[in-house]
Amino acid sequence: MKGYNKAIGNYGEDLAISYLKEKKYHVLIHSFKCKQGEVDIIAKTHDIICFIEVKSRFSRLYGAPMESITYSKRNRIINTAKYYLYINNIKNCNVRFDVMELLLNNTNNCCKINHIIDAFR
Template sequence: MNVLNKDIGSYGEDLACEYLLDIKHKILARNFRSKLGEIDIITFFNNMIIFTEVKSRYTNSYGSPMESVTYYKQKLIIKLSSYYILINKLNDYNIRYDVIEIFFNKSNQNFTINHIKDAFRAY
């Protein structure tokens, strides 16, 4: 991953956190990592633990941001969420998997946030 993509991703995650705080989510963790991978944002809202993947883009040339959350990536997030729940003893809560898409213009001044609630499920 080049530096520009990492910067765009970090900026997108910052914007997603601000958005989630504005809609009254409590942030439990950012960039939760294990040897399996990473979950961008973990929040608590309405007595539910929500695991959120953030995808930022300038263009849909390579598909929508949501399309980049592949079946493999979903399974990885589900495994990581199970681990997070286990180590934090949060078995008594319902969970949800969201995706936040952030679309930038070329100057990064204007952006659009699309919050896809319950974007995928663990079956």
């Protein structure tokens, strides 16, 4: 089951990256990992660095994808972002934390993407 969930997550992240590129975002890193945690996508639009969490689901049976991002998960993402900014010596920049919800369809390749801009602080 873990491998299946990972495959769904990877597929969702690939779709999210394609979506972001269509919207003229510059994707800096896909899957940034460190001791503090992981950020699925780090992208830049205009003068804003966006740390993006991607949540892919086949149904809303267990709630909206956004609802699975707990307080502790948000803190891990924020701390990972701080570390990314520190190691890349990025100062005095605008940052935001987005969430991309992808509702996949198991009968065809369609999916619904909900890009929640500035989802948390």
